[in-house]
Amino acid sequence: MPPHAHRPRPPHHRTGPDDVSGLEAAIAAGRIDPSGILAIFGKTEGNGCVNDFTRGFATQSLTLALARHIGPERAAAVCYVMSGGTEGAMAPHWTVFERVEGEGATGPALAVGRVHTAPLPAEHLGRTGQVEQVAAGIAEAMRQAGLTDPRDVHFVQVKCPLLTAQRIGEAEARGARVAVRDTLKSMGLSRGASSLGVAVALGEIAPEAVTDAAIGRDLALFSGRASASAGVELLGHEIVVLGMSAAWSGDLAVDHAVMADAIDVEPVRAALARLGLGAAGQLDAAARGRLVALLAKAEASPDGAVRGARHTMLDDSDISSTRHARAFVAGALAGLVGRTDIYVSGGAEHQGPPGGGPVAVIAQRG
Amino acid sequence: MPPHAHRPRPPHHRTGPDDVSGLEAAIAAGRIDPSGILAIFGKTEGNGCVNDFTRGFATQSLTLALARHIGPERAAAVCYVMSGGTEGAMAPHWTVFERVEGEGATGPALAVGRVHTAPLPAEHLGRTGQVEQVAAGIAEAMRQAGLTDPRDVHFVQVKCPLLTAQRIGEAEARGARVAVRDTLKSMGLSRGASSLGVAVALGEIAPEAVTDAAIGRDLALFSGRASASAGVELLGHEIVVLGMSAAWSGDLAVDHAVMADAIDVEPVRAALARLGLGAAGQLDAAARGRLVALLAKAEASPDGAVRGARHTMLDDSDISSTRHARAFVAGALAGLVGRTDIYVSGGAEHQGPPGGGPVAVIAQRG
Amino acid sequence: MPPHAHRPRPPHHRTGPDDVSGLEAAIAAGRIDPSGILAIFGKTEGNGCVNDFTRGFATQSLTLALARHIGPERAAAVCYVMSGGTEGAMAPHWTVFERVEGEGATGPALAVGRVHTAPLPAEHLGRTGQVEQVAAGIAEAMRQAGLTDPRDVHFVQVKCPLLTAQRIGEAEARGARVAVRDTLKSMGLSRGASSLGVAVALGEIAPEAVTDAAIGRDLALFSGRASASAGVELLGHEIVVLGMSAAWSGDLAVDHAVMADAIDVEPVRAALARLGLGAAGQLDAAARGRLVALLAKAEASPDGAVRGARHTMLDDSDISSTRHARAFVAGALAGLVGRTDIYVSGGAEHQGPPGGGPVAVIAQRG
């Protein structure tokens, strides 16, 4: 059961959320077998906040494209994890996770599991009901991927829903009370509860430590391997688990690091070195070519400062702090690896320590 | 004639453009002698674009504060170079350039010259008239600073004016025709012409190579040592020249680098090393403490890509590309030096190659 | 050949650009016959500027929905005129233009013609080549609609393309030179050239009066019946002509007015009265119910003032002036008609006098 994580044609060929020409070309050339696609991660051009419709547009466009090859049912089963916001020089791109049988070196190697959960009632969002639903989903995804030891899991991507004025209205019309009425804030709470679901599933935190009151507040609780993005186009969760498993083979490997703050790049440098991509300064051209994906979370530090120096991200009413943080942390990480087609996702509530965040690296072994 | 570049209290103590308490405290404690202040560089909290009033507010507040110590006339002679836009985790802060007699080690050391030019007629903005006015100003500033060889100049900061709807209207009312009617675009043209003025003054480009048609278009023409910021509060230019001169002493030194693109941090690492701040990864705490200022220019690469990967900065109608670029490049440079109280200024027209920009570093010698 | 302009279910049921449930319900209930649909006008949730993908998302979603009923070929022939930007309290909504045979009162009545043009070469955008292509398209649309006298035409909607960094690059790669390299500015030039195409087609301006140099500059040239919107998802033009024709029947009628500035609502009040919707103050509930569509153009007055009082729209680098103008003019018109599900489209270059714009009203006759 060997996996592959293909990348379609170079990301500058993608001209919008609906441009699937790179994927089509890779399929036409036989570089990607659409029947083996498990998940597609993407950075899309929107604002990454409540009214970002580029995620849904990309998902609709990818689903239509795959349906032409593998039919609508199997196309719908793929996990489309579209993270909005390509601030700064971050490049819009897709990363395709594909499973191919009978190929590659022997394991352990990158293993991929994925799960769709049921729709989440609006009143569970940002509460323990969401934590539990996500934790159960991860256990199922690990089982599917043949990952038995939580220590072998290096990254869990959760795409989670958010509240809109309408969803709040519907919930309140049936007598339910949502955790928050601010729609932008609901994204943060949803990401936070999902991430605590990861922490519980991976044994980083005891389930009983997670209460409704702690979600979004007790920032000492976090997962070092969770990545959560909220999107208006979802009602339930899409979960993708990445780990190392002897049941898989191939030349791909994954590792992870935790940044302590927005400029803490040295742990990422160390993770790169563990995967054979060690470098004193920026990665050289050869090493860059072996980097398959860098997946990171970013947030404005809630105390308003980085290493004692004030930042203005939380006081800016023109640009959401998530956009600021994505642009800045993408700059720090792109300066490290020498590439801008990286995946930096905003809002790192309970994902790494306050102001920091988890980073996963997937690389081709030498 | 030994110079000093003092930094007042840590930048997280500045709570807004009008917060001069850090400067006041440094004066009260005797760490800064207000009568020696030549220039104050600042990053302020606004959008760095046309309607950024934080630059003017900061300048008004600093001028008022200094006038209480040295009188309104001498306070007005100080060069206040306020660059708007602290995107990402960049910290609002001031850097005070002060000249003190009879102190410090023997030279060569950091030398500082400054000049205010006359108001620029609106119709000269973005044209050779502006280039010539700036070049003449630099020659005068070098003379003042005792800098005779252009090769000893490492950075020239030019604060230049922009066009507003009203200034355009006034120019047109007297029959003049401005180079551009788009006010945001006028900032770019003004920065571009100012930077070509630097290139001409430092001998990087022959004066006859600079034509009206080339300004803002022929990006092969650039200075590797210019930094220009446009501000609505100015009608003329404020020029500050930084270089190394044997006529100055003290423990401060300056050097520079040119980034070829938004993530080209290795030349900056080399400049740091030349100043005694060499490091394989991020600067350690000791080296950080000796870094006095990092002054950089950033811009979205006009070809829409970084190392072949598409960016979306130029197609984003919600956030100006200058804001994107500042956030991203500040991330790359802060990841290198481990500090966020750096000065990254947007809009690098004719400042370094397209998509890249000059960087100056001032450090305390060991 | 009697026409109908149906409106699907109330606009507050539309939750996003991809929500076609209102249209589906109207089809299911027999209120709309999908085979008669000529055009769908929509206001979508995006920023209405370069990176507004909600227009393309809505068009893709509507096309998919109609294809399920009438097949992909006929679905593709419908004119989808999606105008981005529902600033202020403007409601996202669709207006469906449908032609039904053998129904309704005798004419003259609302007549609708539509045309798709060929793709426009990037270097023609904003130049006379675009003017000519649009004028030819209108003549064809009038012919189709049985409109022979230009005086019977009350509104011409043109959806036109814009330049992106990539399209500029492609044009320049083959040696062509585009009229403007600023992508946001290209929207204005495209709208301007399209509107002058309307003016030429309707005999408002002599063809020889329109030169490349006049487009975007000579604001004395304008059409009182043009409405142009630019969208990144188009390469050619989509043209819809609305007029009164004896060849059509039904109870719908159209008229138009020209606002002289952003608050000049009295001409619109007069047009409403001519259609039987006269009122001293705001329309009462009965009159509101007979208003089928209000289609207007808005722009920031280029001289920076309204009736002598300065506005800040053109100096705001945080919010595009088109967004400001849509919000403000939508407020003025909604205050007049008592409804917020109106169509106010931004960027009125050569559409009405500078700072003003054309307005069309479609009403059910009593």
Added chain:
Amino acid sequence: MPPHAHRPRPPHHRTGPDDVSGLEAAIAAGRIDPSGILAIFGKTEGNGCVNDFTRGFATQSLTLALARHIGPERAAAVCYVMSGGTEGAMAPHWTVFERVEGEGATGPALAVGRVHTAPLPAEHLGRTGQVEQVAAGIAEAMRQAGLTDPRDVHFVQVKCPLLTAQRIGEAEARGARVAVRDTLKSMGLSRGASSLGVAVALGEIAPEAVTDAAIGRDLALFSGRASASAGVELLGHEIVVLGMSAAWSGDLAVDHAVMADAIDVEPVRAALARLGLGAAGQLDAAARGRLVALLAKAEASPDGAVRGARHTMLDDSDISSTRHARAFVAGALAGLVGRTDIYVSGGAEHQGPPGGGPVAVIAQRG
């Protein structure tokens, strides 16, 4: 004790928050006596949200200008009510409230009272402690103005503080707990508590009906005469009370209306008529000339709709809903009165019914 509400030179002469030339010219020409100035209301160019420094810049500039005439102490006693946000075509302008002895017609006439409160502890913001402080301030301002019957009060303007990351940090450092940690949200809570303070002071609501839990939530509680703006530059409140008093004379009168929603302009038309400015459509030139000030509050209706049609203001993460609402309601009111130099202030929590807001009109009697 006759009052005057002078307006300095036409607002299009104000080019920025620091442009006091119009006020200076009015003083120089003897049209305004600086020693009689009680308050200056202004609309400034910023975003009207947390990081809007134009309010502070305008206040600092006005204070400096007045200090040159009446000394720093009396200049500091003037109430500067700067409301940020001139969205749409709203014109930046000042309105000067001045008291002159021995002039004008006999009363009752416009009466003005003003008060500065002590700094508000951060943990009182948005709670009953703030309500009580504001109510006490109003009682004092009424007493000063000779207003004894609350029914004679037509408008109470309260400028109130907000929380910043730093103020929250300071409060938490001394063990206090603030009502909200989101700085933008703190503006709404502060406006809400201040407005309930007005309602209590004017007898619109019984004091015991206002609890911490009701503030910001129970929208059935509101004042029909309150207007509150939050600004980062304040630590306490500035309160200005406008009413009709027999103790005052002069030709100015004030009345008020309550808009039920964002397009409910008819009550304002009625208030204009009560002041002698009746008109079927838009005010004509003569009536416009007698309108001295229109002061209104605007907000996005919290249920996400206006008269059943959905709006997108609360789901927009690019533009704050307060900016949308100001632009739109300013359009509706400017369409009514035919002028754009009106004062529409965002955030109408507990000011009028949800989605609506109070409006005051000051006019010169015929």
